[in-house]
Amino acid sequence: MYKIIWFDDECDSLNIIKEKAQLNDILLSGFSNAQAGIDELKKNIKNYDAAIIDGLFFVNSSQSGVPTSDKALFQVVTEIQRLASHKILPWFILSGQTSFTKEKNRYADGFDHNVYDKLNEDDLNSLWRDIKTAATNQHETQIRHKYKPAFDLCTDEYIGSDAEKSLLSLLETVEKRVDHFNTEDKLNSIRKIVEKLFANFHRTNILPDAIWNAPGNINNSSRFLSGKHPDYTLVTEIAPPVISQLLRNCLSFTQDGSHAEGNLNLKVNTFIKQQPTGYLFNSLVFQLLEVLAWSRTYFDTHKDYSENKNIAVLNTDAPEKQIIGLICQDEHRNYYCEGLLIPYNHINNNGYAVGDSIKVLRTKDNTSLKTVNMYHQIITASEKI
Numbered sequence: 001m002y003k004i005i006w007f008d009d010e011c012d013s014l015n016i017i018k019e020k021a022q023l024n025d026i027l028l029s030g031f032s033n034a035q036a037g038i039d040e041l042k043k044n045i046k047n048y049d050a051a052i053i054d055g056l057f058f059v060n061s062s063q064s065g066v067p068t069s070d071k072a073l074f075q076v077v078t079e080i081q082r083l084a085s086h087k088i089l090p091w092f093i094l095s096g097q098t099s100f101t102k103e104k105n106r107y108a109d110g111f112d113h114n115v116y117d118k119l120n121e122d123d124l125n126s127l128w129r130d131i132k133t134a135a136t137n138q139h140e141t142q143i144r145h146k147y148k149p150a151f152d153l154c155t156d157e158y159i160g161s162d163a164e165k166s167l168l169s170l171l172e173t174v175e176k177r178v179d180h181f182n183t184e185d186k187l188n189s190i191r192k193i194v195e196k197l198f199a200n201f202h203r204t205n206i207l208p209d210a211i212w213n214a215p216g217n218i219n220n221s222s223r224f225l226s227g228k229h230p231d232y233t234l235v236t237e238i239a240p241p242v243i244s245q246l247l248r249n250c251l252s253f254t255q256d257g258s259h260a261e262g263n264l265n266l267k268v269n270t271f272i273k274q275q276p277t278g279y280l281f282n283s284l285v286f287q288l289l290e291v292l293a294w295s296r297t298y299f300d301t302h303k304d305y306s307e308n309k310n311i312a313v314l315n316t317d318a319p320e321k322q323i324i325g326l327i328c329q330d331e332h333r334n335y336y337c338e339g340l341l342i343p344y345n346h347i348n349n350n351g352y353a354v355g356d357s358i359k360v361l362r363t364k365d366n367t368s369l370k371t372v373n374m375y376h377q378i379i380t381a382s383e384k385i
Contacts (some may be wrong), residue, residue: 007033
C-alpha cells in the first residue's frame with residue numbers, strides 16, 4: 001500500500017476518489033487546508049510516499065465557502081521543497097478546475113508539473129500509475145514494502161501510526177548499515193514499540209487490567225502472553241514458545257542497553273562499542289519484526305473483545321502473590337524491580353546488575369522525599385533466580 005498525503009478542501013466528501021485510489025493500492029490521507037497538512041508533513045513526512053495537491057483549496061481552517069486562490073498550493077509546494085533535506089517527496093496536482101486542467105497556470109508551469117483532471121477517468125488512472133512509479137524509487141517506500149507484514153501493524157487499528165516512524169528509523173539503520181548511532185535511543189525505540197504492542201493487547205482485552213495497570217506491567221505482560229504469569233492460567237495458548245523467547249530477548253537486551261552506566265548484567269552498550277559490527281542490533285530488530293508480524297495475525301483472529309476476556313483465568317487458590325522480575329534502571333539511575341525501588345547498597349551487597357531476575361522477599365514503605373513520588377515501596381530482602 002502506498003501512503004499519500006492529499007490536499008483538497010473536499011477530501012472528506014470525495015469518497016469515489018478514495019475508493020479508486022484504494023483499488024490501486026493507494027491510501028489517501030486527506031487534509032482540507034494547507035496549514036493542517038503542512039503541520040503533518042513537518043512531523044511525519046517520511047510516513048508518506050507522495051503528495052496530491054488540489055489547485056484551489058483553503059490556506060487554513062478559518063476559511064470556508066468556495067476557495068478561489070491558488071495560494072495554498074504555493075504554500076504546500078514551497079514547504080515540500082523546504083523539507084527536501086529530510087525527504088524528497090514527489091507531488092502531483094489533481095484539480096477539477098478548468099483554470100488548471102484546461103488553461104495555463106502559473107504554478108503548474110513554474111514548477112514544471114503536469115495537472116491531472118479529477119473528473120477524467122484516464123487522468124486518474126495515469127495519476128495512480130505515475131504515483132507508484134515515483135514512489136517506488138523512495139528509500140522509505142522500499143523499506144515499508146520489503147517489511148510489509150510488520151508495518152501492517154503500525155496503524156491506528158493496532159499499535160498506532162506513531163510506531164511506523166520508529167520502526168522505519170530502526171530499519172533505515174539496518175538497511176544503511178550505519179556504523180555510528182546512539183545505541184540507547186535505538187534500543188529504546190525497540191522497547192517503546194513493544195510497549196505499544198502490549199498496550200494493544202490490553203486494549204483488545206487480552207491482557208487483564210490487573211496486569212497492565214500495575215507496576216512492572218511490561219515484564220508481567222510478557223510473562224502473561226507467554227503463559228508464565230503465576231497469577232493466571234491460560235485457557236488457550238497466546239504466544240507460541242518462539243515468540244515468547246523473542247519477546248524476552250527484546251526486553252532483556254533493550255533494558256540493559258538503554259543505560260550507559262551502572263551495574264549492568266549484559267553490558268550491551270559496552271559490547272556494541274567493542275564489537276561494532278551491528279549484528280546484535282540488527283538481530284534484535286529482526287526479532288521485533290517477527291513478533292510484530294505474528295501479532296497482526298493474532299489480533300485479526302481475536303476480534304471478539306468480550307470473548308478475549310476468557311483467554312485466561314485467575315488462580316484464585318494461588319498462594320500469596322510472589323513478586324518476580326528483572327532489575328531495571330530509570331533515567332535518574334534509580335534501580336527498581338516491578339515498580340519497587342532497590343537501594344544502591346542492596347544492589348552492591350548482593351552483586352546485582354541490570355537485567356538480573358530476582359524474587360522479592362520483603363519490602364517497606366519508602367520515606368525518601370526524593371523518590372517517594374516514583375516508588376512507594378523499597379525492597380529490603382530479595383534473592384536472585
